[in-house]
Amino acid sequence: MGVLSVVAAVLVFACAAVWGTVGVLGVTGKLPGNRWFGVRSPETGRSEAAFVLANRVAGPGYIGAAVILAMGGLLTLGVDSDWSVLFALAALVVAVGTVGIVSGLGIKAAQGLPAESTGGCDCCSGGDDHVPASGCADDKADSPADDCGQSSCGSCALQGMCETDTAATKR
Template identity: 85%
Template sequence: MSVLTVVAAVLVFVCAAVWGTVGVLGVTGTLPGNRWFGVRSPETGKSEAAFVLANKVAGPGFIGAAVILVMGGVLTLGVDSGWSVLFALAALVVAVVTVGVVSGLGIRAAQALPDESGSGCDCCSGGDDHGATASACGDEKAGSPADDCGQSSCGSCALQGMCETDSAAGKR
């Protein structure tokens, strides 16, 4: 057994331990908010509830990635061949893709949480300032609900059919 084989196996076992631990803590809701582990994005950083939800959703995938890595490590050590390192490499690639996919699902779950900022405006997926154009959020002081057309990327007015051009409106 070569040194490269042992190093590759140890690497995948360490990654499996980390992702398995993150997965279990995520599923149980006990993963503390941090800068290094779990699903981290601007969406999950908005609140503790968003971080916990995203990691609960992604947790089973993290655990699955850990299982894949353990199997790859066992195959790497168990097969007596110069090519056995490929098992570790393949397991690492599949695990990284798995973690990426389930992290995306966790982020989508966090985006679905209502906005906790207290603004009452949950029409946007993020980033747009409706302070100047409160009409998209139903403010009584605002003018026409179409006042923010072309000003916001949230699309709330477009979804309500208010952002039509004159030519599009005339075709009805």
């Protein structure tokens, strides 16, 4: 057994431990909102409830990816060949694909939750200094697209309305 096989096996076991832990915490609803682990996207960042829901949906897939990685690590260590590192590589590719798919499902679930009202603009990332007293920048506008490009406020309500007329007609 080569050194490369041992290193590859240790790396996939480490990834399996991380993804397995994230999956279990996600399924149980105990994964705290953070910047590094779990399903993170603008949709899951809207509220704690969206983050928890997305990770509950994706959790079983994370656990499945951890099992795939663990099996790949065992095969990498168990096969006495210079090519055994390919088991770790194949397991990593399948696990990353699995996590990508279940994360997409989690994001889809989070999109279905209504946005929590914070008294101002729910989607502002730049603070309240650019928000009029009435709330979002598009509250006084004739069209929600009137504030396109002026701030991040209202971006949740816009949902693709910032396209130019020429871009919309090219579809």
